Amino acid sequence: MEAVNGVELLHDFRWDPLFNKWVLFAALTVDTDPHGRIPVQTKWYIHVDNSYPQGEIEFFPATDDGISLTFPHQNYNGDTETDRPWRKGKICLDPVIRVFGRTGYDFGPHDEENRLVWHFERAKAWILAASRDSLQSNGDPFELPQFRTDASSIIAFSESPTTFDKWNESSYTYGLVEFVRIKDDPKIFVTKSFKTLGGREVYKPKWGKAFSVENANTRGLWIKLNAVPVIDPWQAPMSWHELCQVCNSQGIDLMEIIKNAARLFRDGRPHYVLLGFPIPEKVGELPCIRFWQAFQLPVLSSGNRVPNGFRKGEKGYWYRDRTQILRGSETITWIHSENWHRNEIFNRGKLPPGITNTSILQIGVGALGSVVAEQLVRADVQNLTLMDGDKLHIGNLTRHTLGLLDLKDNKAEAVAKRLNQSVPHSNVNSISGYLPCDSAELLNQYQVILDCTGEDDVLFKLEKTTWKKPKTFISASLGFAAKRLFIYCQKGDEFSTAAFFRIMKPWLERERESYDIEEMPREGIGCWHPVFPARIDDIWMMSGIVIKSIEKFIQSPPKKPTLLVYEQKWQNGFFHGVELVYQEDENE
Template sequence: MQRKEVADELKRARRALDGGIKEVKILEDWQWNQRLEKWFIKINITIDTQGKIPANSIWYVVVDDIYPKGIVKIYPDINGCYLTFEHQSNNGDIEKNGLWRKGSPCLDSPLKCLAKYDYDPEPINSDERLFWNVKRLIKWIRAANNNKLINNGDPFELPEFKIDSTKFCVFSENELSFMRWESVNNKFGIVKLALATYNSNPSIYFIKKFTTCNGEIIPVNWGKYLSQNFKSPITAIWIILNEIPVVNERQAPNTLGELFKACKKQGIDLLNIIEKIVENIRKEKEHILLLGFPIPKTVGDKNSVIYWQAIKLPTLSQRKHTARGYRHGKDGRWRRDVNEILLPKKKCHWFKSQNWNMDEINNRGQLIMDITTKKVLIIGSGTLGASVAELLVRSGVTNISIMDNDEIEIGNLSRHPLGLMQIGKSKSEEMSFFLNQINPHADVKHIKDEFKLSDKITEQLENFDLIIDCTSEDIVLDDLEQINFSKEKIFVSISIGYKGEKLFLFLQKGKKFKKDNFMAKIFPWLEKEKDKFSNEVLPRDGTGCWSSVFPARYDDILIASSTSIKVIENFIENNNKELISIYEQYSSEGIFVGYKKIE
């Protein structure tokens, strides 16, 4: 233990704690751990509730050298409570100094994500921060002993699986697929994993399909990008358990022995199941096991989704490797696996696993289902069409087609999501590729055609529910008006004025598009726009033959496209028939405020 001067901030924190909380007694003053580069202080906590945590328990408070900044964590003494509870990290591991276990309770307020709106935010000054954390620990201990760490209706949380791999494993499960799994009689088999070919660190495996031991195939539905055939898919083993595998109350297994024990508690002989299908994975470079188990969305609810937790097994016996005294063959290989490889003391190498189902990845915010389930056509993938398409895909719309026959030019890039690598390539094709990589469930197609009235175009348009014109070309609206559709559509026209200062929106629902009302409303404003054009020098598109371009910055485009998405959502949600809206940017006392509706 290297000597280090105790900072004044730590001394003040200790004085605030000493005698400030009746349940707390300081056993050892601040000490510096050079290896961890942390300060720690040893305390005893005495509470009036007896339970799984003793009435007298010893804890270590660990802080960074920059206290009151940095981390503040509290860990149980190595000889104290070895159990893991809700809102606690995995308590099965011991710190290298041999003093405490690594199961730090979660003392953050449940509203910490709301920052300053938290009803009891963690203080950041020297005198209060340590005091606050120890007070929270006492509350946590009492709640643990009274079985009140979680309540019905709380969001469900998984125990901490100690991640020991640089790889991800992703899956797609929801309530619908949960019902499908309930009807599957065979609860184990092989699974195909694909390694995504895009450059990513860590690498990402995603589940392509499951096959049961009797040959039943259970596909996994992904969008266009992840549905392609990736090279060299990996075969792994899958097993569905009855519940989350845990030991010591709520600790995820840290060793294979703990994993076998956790499965045995559920009446599942994990080694016996692996033996039945292990020959399917021996040739793989990595031997991976996927453990599925049912979980609810909230505490107290019924189970409603299968969660897949991946683990990398030790490298199993290859073709000629057999246990001593056994002939070459599967029995000899398996006996070697059991005796020499799958040993109880071996560490669990868990992958980070994530559910990439649409319900999960869009839970931060998505459009209403009446939009996300529609087939959408966007005519024009210029700056406005591209930004509208991107906002739709990021908000949960997955079935989109983009129609445009132009190519990307360098001048487009100042206000377009595509980049230098796409110059000279098709706008619609490159945008569809870009959008399919944004959302793993996106199925964005490109139509490399100019919108012109024809039987082919009419037939194509019949397949869509929502048609959005972003070309700002009158001829497109003229041609749309000529088509009699067999079923009702929602038509949207989006265009912007000079420098993006105005936004013109026209939305209509019906079997036939009619533009007369819109043109009558918009005409006076367009005349005013022409006056502005005539008095301004427009920017040029390169040298040589003079060619003007429409002036508007990308931030103006994003404001216009964002507003358009909100208006479209309101229109569909309210089941409107027709809407004409004109917006204008405005400022107050020289400060930009936003759009205001002027018509």
């Protein structure tokens, strides 16, 4: 390593049994400004996994002659490790593309000879950039400073550019926030409503059914800040003194706000404070989101807890709060905070807006239908209603998304409940019955009618239903053992079974041959009752094709009734994929 320019080894690798790492001590010399915040030479402790050249390589500043400030792309650096000569401010050296988790996309070498050298070069580059205040460049994704948080709790909020504008228009700067507690271990709280101290609603986040039916059961304090609460260069405040200083620099008297609200929190329990500040999506851009960073408000004075010389009351309580509980030297307990707005949750992948905003009535929530519904909701479809009159039986569990606790429950209701608990913004409705529905008006409100039953009777009932406006009708069904998938679509103000059966006829004849050859499985002992044979992997594979077909047909509805036939392909005993083997319009 000493052959690397600017690296001086101060002691060789030593095994640390507490951290289960090899530790190397080195001095790095970088051409920084000698009068700047980082000296030319700094000392570092390097932790290397025992599995080297695999595993992590981490750089920590030495307690003596290391850096003491906290910079961007660095953990909080104000603390030292107990009984160890280094600080906790590990610097980030991984390439940004590393987040994809594929070593093939990692720029760094992985051989024994070069990997450690590469990390030393990265560390030197980090030090130089930190000394020049260039760790954050315009166009880089914006990153918050590390708020060293309590992992036992999570606060979730919902903010977007639209709500950012609404907050900017509001003249209120602090008030009460109400939470719904959705989990106990860890404790997860979701913001239900932001109000003034007097109870006037300022902002109500839009959530799905899972949260909307819950009553608020916890409340806290919200405070608007003008900027990220940070100590130069990029350290989150860690004490009440530091936090008050940061707020004062923005013209905000934190203690005065807490004093005004304290009477509402004297119940012998800790509460949460949300600090809301504007952040951009990328460095150098204008702010577009209000991020709410939570911290814990300690148990405030109440009852007989007053200092000597004071009577019970707000004056005595606040004196004790200010001098004992909220002293400047006391540490702030930050709480892990997350933005659960749909823009954030679905940025990993979702259907286009023209699909997600389409109202869909899905008939049939069986083996295929339950998976299709799951994929639609997790792809951000926002207006989905499930219709099915069947109940869940034990045999369904081999291919259904529901479980044991749902046995004998209506499939539509149980799947809707499950999906509403799967994504914070889900609004899935259910109809526990069959066609024809009692209310024709109910059926007519949907733009897409999606049939996943595979039953002819449903198609005849669709034909008899009076549709006031043109609909996109889509019918998805599986062939024998799910080796084929049939997707039929037609657009209009009526459904034609004649067109469906004309275009499907040759394929139905092929399917009958498969049923004649193969022995059908039975369900239970007694009167022989055959069940549809298909493995779960085949059904789930075909369901993805259904989603892509739905997307295509909603975006570009066919002018004539259209049938797509997909078929599994095998060669020499190996699966080769699913192929579109037939695509044809019905000629009337």
